[in-house]
Amino acid sequence: MEKDRYEMRFGGSGGQGVITAAVIMAEAAGVYDGYHVCQTQSYGPQSRGGNSKAELVISRREIDYPKVIKMDCLLAMNQAALDDYFYDFEPNGLLVVDATFVEQTPTSRTISLPFTAMARELGKELVANIIAVGAVARLCGKVSLESVEKAVIARVPAKFRELNEQALIAGIKAAEEVDLDRLPRSIPLEDVYGDPTG
């Protein structure tokens, strides 16, 4: 059975385009795949100079609470964003980081792909966020890749359409090399020691 809420958080520095990435993912799921989606940005007085975070909740039902409670997927575009936004991570969730800027991860259950380095190879560092969208979409399996492509095309300037499509495909391909079944899993303590009430 499909889980009721799928919760994602994207974090990165101001120029890394995490809000655009979240809006694209939200439009793929909400406009083209017919989910209920709430997409939020929160800022506080300490926002200046720091990282931004964007959150999405995706559900087949109406969404009562629009913010992340137990995060199924975290995309961190740099080390500070990972350190700051890892809280609320569901232990067997999907942690995706930009290997270009992240050296240390809080769990071995991490998918590390060099989004920014890949974007530089395409000639434009700015599309690292679109590469990341492609990878996360493929890895989480929550939205159709066709819908993600439509959402990217609708959101980016027409002039950069081809570059962004290349970026999306590069991200999807990189994710296809990842074997999710080989990632370590967090085992609940009751499964290790037996259920004390059993």
Place this chain on the structure above:
Amino acid sequence: MEKDRYEMRFGGSGGQGVITAAVIMAEAAGVYDGYHVCQTQSYGPQSRGGNSKAELVISRREIDYPKVIKMDCLLAMNQAALDDYFYDFEPNGLLVVDATFVEQTPTSRTISLPFTAMARELGKELVANIIAVGAVARLCGKVSLESVEKAVIARVPAKFRELNEQALIAGIKAAEEVDLDRLPRSIPLEDVYGDPTG
């Protein structure tokens, strides 16, 4: 005393850029003016082909509930968005509509400015949303215009910086022609008939 929450909703069709407008306003308030801000987009299965809406809640305190409860400001970029998103309007709130596409308004307390026609005059219809941001920022008085300018510059492509700055200024100037004190006010019934408990 400053009201605890200032709640805004921006509505328009897919291409009218209301999400970008809301993100810019949120970054002006949150990143540069030091408010707490929650900015949300919600989509449902009926989203396709329809209008988008974006909401912001701005507060000096932490925000418990991130969505609009009693809307202090509505920006409607077309007639359907106005019809769909007028609910929850605070009777003495600020209703701003794009006169290019809105013919009929639900209250005479409306500020009607031709954002899209003004954008066409600047040579690019796409900047109607930035003109609207300038007007709304000036009219609501909640965020500093300097912060709005910084947020616009940070968010739009460098190539279109000058055009967007022109658009912002055009919106601010158009708003300066509006005399808010001359707008009709909604008078609570107890002020008309007297307080029955008094």
